Amino acid sequence: MRVEHQLRAFEQALKSYDGNLPLHRFLPTYFKQNKQMGSSDRRWVTRHLYSFFRLGKALPQLSNEQRLSIADFLAHDTLSLIVEKNLPDFVAKIHAPFEEKLQFVKSQYPDFNLEDVYPPHSFLSSDVDKTAFYKSFFSQPNLFIRVPAENISTILTKLQNENIAVEQISETALSLPNGTKLETILEDGSYQVQDLSSQHTGSYFKPNKYDKWWDCCAASGGKTLLLHSLEAVVELLVTDLRESVLLNLDERFKHAGIRKYHKKELDLLKNNDQILHHYAFDGIILDAPCTGSGTWGRTPEMLTFFEERKISQFATIQKAIVQNVGKYLKPGKPLIYITCSAFSAENEDVIKHITETLPLTLESMEVIKGYQNNADTMFVARLIKTQD
Secondary structure, three states: OHHHHHHHHHHHHHHHOOOOOOHHHHHHHHHHHOOOOOHHHHHHHHHHHHHHHHOOOOOOOOOHHHHHHHHHHHHOOOOOHHHHHHOHHHHHHOOOOHHHHHHHHHHHOOOOOHHHHOOOHHHEOOOOOHHHHHHHOOOOOOEEEEOOHHHHHHHHHHHHHOOOOOEEOOOOEEEEOOOOOOOOOOOOOOOEEOOHHHHHHHHHOOOOOOOEEEEOOOOOOHHHHHHHHHOOOOEEEEEEOOHHHHHHHHHHHHHHOOOOOEEEEOOOOOOOHHHHOOOOEOEEEEEOOOOOOOOOOOOOOHHHHOOOHHHHHHHHHHHHHHHHHHHHEOOOOEEEEEEOOOEHHHOHHHHHHHHHHOOEEEEEEEEEOHHHOOOOOEEEEEEEEOOO
16 A cells, blocks of 8 residues: 555654754755655655654654654645544544644644643743744745845746745745745846845844944855845955855855955854954844754754753853954944844843843844744844943
């Protein structure tokens, strides 16, 4: 039977996965090692693994097959053979609204606790609506792109002509179904893939013409590109610990038309005075290393494999980086602190530590509630340097 074949393929893949790699990186390697799997097998294994991990650690007493059946029912409005086999009473409700499906699961499985979906729930920032947040993990966040306001109508028309379900969110943001292939439709440089919450952090930048800005954990340069879209005439320094991601940054900047910038490979946990002694910035963007706990809708395997000890480890790193970069900020100028974490220890607690120990005052901060828009949940704060 096909359903038994699908279950064996799921169990084999699940047994092979140890959580050391993100699931989206593990699967291509796994499929290359199992070349006997056809496109249908690969598609169903991918769906089943992602569905399974969206259940987090809820209903641990059930078998993997039972948990998969419940998770797949909650995560999809298209029927799978596994749901048909194991949950025949659920089939008629596959198209029901999520809230109705959730209540039906609770009626059939009284031990189901939504809180168990997100195991480290006690660490969440107080501003997070926990129930809405937990529910959001049963759907993959959308794909968001940022485009120049003057080009958005043209790009919107191009996407609509390709029968892509696109929605305009703001004067520069478009929402599309996750997995939409844009490379053959839109020109390189005409858009930037950037989560809606990440785009919102730009409202905290407030750059001025001829400012000198430092994106100190630049990665592939998304925040610098956002800064450049707000004010093109700024002097830029971009740094990161990893040379490989800075090479990717070069390519993105080229397509976006950014030609003049400085780039350095830096470890921000070390003293970099010898390299940066002559720098003084009008703005610093610190998109800090973090648990990524606001983005686990895209990586639901983290609901199972995340280790709580990492929260304090990242908080220690974040505080140390702020200590090392803040001294290069001019008085009266902003440091923008950003994480894609939903944990207070990495967000509000770090800001409290900063304002108590460094010459920085809090101007504003926000938990960006991505779960309200099928986007990532993030945190942003704008701090102002006082006189040393």
